């Protein structure tokens with residue numbers, strides 16, 4: 458009889474109460490197939506995108522239900538399936554049993570996400586974790602750090618110009634602050650609370666605006682000598698999105714990249730007369746646009762940034778056992794960006 462593992466499954470999406478979408482079950486541990494590695498998971502963070510998946514509003518993919526959720530995490534290779542050793546690159550040579558790895562992507566789109574104890578992953582999708590990176594940090598390697606690099610690579614903000622980011626005190630925002638500093642990109646950071654502004658200043662952010670007490674457009678114009686920000690990244694919709702379109706330079710680009718709010722409000726004036734462009738950004742699409750070599754290069758670069766401390770996720774807010782996933786999700790949904798809730802076990 459096959460050994461059993463604990464797994465979380467989404468049975469039916471629930472937009473209003475995503476904790477009701479999931480159950481904890483026992484299921485058989487499967488042998489790794491052709492070209493796959495079996496990975497015993499260590500930690501998985503709860504990201505906003507995991508909540509969106511349980512709500513059934515995540516647009517990237519909708520696996521057939523029941524499906525194991527979980528878009529990222531870290532684990533240890535426990536077994537290699539047949540022909541899971543064929544790659545000859547430097548990276549592949551490190552991918553042996555006992556090695557800590559992250560998946561890019563994990564097979565979440567096929568309903569085999571990281572919120573289970575064992576995941577069989579295509580060998581080609583594994584990146585070895587550098588020894589300097591803790592498992593808590595490595596669990597958060599993919600979604601935010603790689604996106605932070607994606608923004609900077611895509612937007613190519615020239616020296617002396619500013620990138621304007623909203624929700625700058627999010628985990629992603631904080632990682633972008635340190636990565637941008639390392640790469641010489643200037644940032645204007647927008648938050649909605651004084652406490653968050655002070656926290657970012659202590660982290661080394663040079664320019665922080667509190668959108669609740671300051672006029673974002675006026676402040677950005679003042680900082681940029683009336684030119685506007687070179688580009689904008691904004692994950693927040695609704696009324697809060699409005700000023701970002703007026704704070705970008707003429708001909709500037711605005712990336713929208715989340716589901717916090719169902720609509721964004723774009724002033725017609727800025728679209729009509731100021732030639733601005735509004736685009737979506739989704740990490741998977743960005744990675745998909747790169748050649749195989751470029752992609753591997755960027756992914757290893759992010760691992761290096763984590764190893765040298767340039768990108769350091771905030772310490773986890775709490776750890777919960779996988780079987781206590783509902784309580785963990787409730788905690789994660791309370792918001793606040795002091796660090797991720799990690800699922801362990």
Ligand SMILES: NC(=O)c1ccc[n+]([C@@H]2O[C@H](COP(=O)([O-])OP(=O)(O)OC[C@H]3O[C@@H](n4cnc5c(N)ncnc54)[C@H](OP(=O)(O)O)[C@@H]3O)[C@@H](O)[C@H]2O)c1
Pocket residue numbers: 504505506600601604624625626627628629630649650653692693697714715716717738739740741792793794
């Ligand atoms: N498209 C992609 O490929 C991609 C990749 C990575 C991340 N993301 C998105 O990036 C965002 C940040 O991710 P994260 O993991 O860093 O999140 P996080 O640490 O949970 O932070 C959430 C942030 O959103 C802010 N926020 C939430 N609702 C808000 C509202 N109504 N108005 C203003 N601010 C609000 C919070 O501010 P307070 O602290 O003031 O509550 C906090 O700064 C998420 O939306 C995530 O889905 C997208």
